[in-house]
Amino acid sequence: MRPDTRGFLLRTGVLVRLNTTVLLREPGPLLGRIVMPVVVLLALRPLYEAAQGAADGTAQAVIGSLVTFSLLALSIVGTSILSERTWRTWDRLRTTPAGAAELLLGKAVPVFCVLAAQQAVVLGFGVAVLGMPVAAPLLLLAACAAWGLALLGLGTALGVLARSPGQLAALHDIGALVLTTLGGALVPVAELPGWARAIAPASPGYWAAHALRAAAAGDTAGTLAAVAVLLGVASAAGAVAALRITRGWGRAATV
Template sequence: MMRDEETVIRVSALVRHNMTLLLREPGPLISRLVMPLGFALLMRPLYVAAHGESSGNIQVVTGGLVVFSLLALSIVGNAVFSERVWRTWNRLRASSARPLEILVGKSVPVFGALVCQQVLVLLFGVTLLGMPVAEPVLLCTAVLCWSLALLGLGAALGVVARSLEQMSATYDIGGILLSGLAGAVVPLSMMPEWVRPLAPFSPGHWALQAFNGALTGDAAATVGACGVLLVVAAAGTAVICARLLGGEGRAARL
């Protein structure tokens, strides 16, 4: 029992510390919260004209959500990469906190930020644009699964990148590329035929499938897409464990 209490105390302290670091420089977080709302407002007339009121509202909201949540990977990566820049990772490793506790302490704040971003955009779509929600429970499941996938991808890139410049370029270029392949900016039906087979290689494609399925009532599509997103999250977690928890020597070189 005492050991469990100590774990809770250490994790709580790490969560508070990392939350403070996240809120101390809120610019990136605020921009990722505001930009998808502006995207939805500006692009909505085009989507509605092309797909009708209901479908257009869904596509502009979910498309903007996927685009800017992929760009929000930088928030996740910076939370990990900052420890490498500050040379504090080995200090954390040498503390009484266990590796899993450290990872949980760093993950909870950024996971909360990712969930808040998606909830804000979806509430905006429902309350101001009249976007329908056929399956609220499945929509919440999609939010959680996509957030886990983003957390795994962002943290994995944060431990693999060799420099801040390399990490930033990867997030910016990768975010736009994966968004385009997913059909988040332009629907796949309007894109060149050679692009469409590549869409499933983008995690954003499965996020769109999950969100759109929950909003339109296609439960099978949402469940299947959420399964793929959980696989993506697991793959990212495996990379993190291999790089950060794979041994003292490996951790020391980060």
């Protein structure tokens, strides 16, 4: 292994362990992001089943609650980054040999594991307990991974763009609600007003729900198309975050 590659992996590993420890010290929010989707889908499932039938209603409840609460998880990575800036520890990290990619990966990997756990619990409950049909498990796995990466990119971008905890909270709360609504997570897109249906594809939540539904139905083309959009969102948001960090815009002096 080349020395620079080995150093990259070592520094990233140290940052991942550090940020994992910080997350686990306050497990309440993490447990909430995992348990609450199950509670909500159980409450909404009868309503969706009455309107769409048993199979479609169950899928709407499971996928809708997952997309909704995974969008709320944007605050985890965003708050993690903003806290470093608020505590004036971001500058210290920047003086180490760790580059922008290593700093971002150190924050992103633990949160990605949280998102993966959330997806596993919600989808596992939907399939094993509620009988949600899944025709293509591998496609579903790809859809979950792409959605997780998109969330990480968006959350990281929010964390380096927000200038205060209040601003981050406003951006996150309003953004998550808008993206959830337009994504058809709470109400099927077909039932939204015409203007909302027209702009729904602008929401990453729309593509997440589309990817998950297509994967559950075994629609390879539909899943891969939605996955490509989500990976594009992840790349664009991650590039914005990396650019801001390398330019020094994420330093404490700018907060």
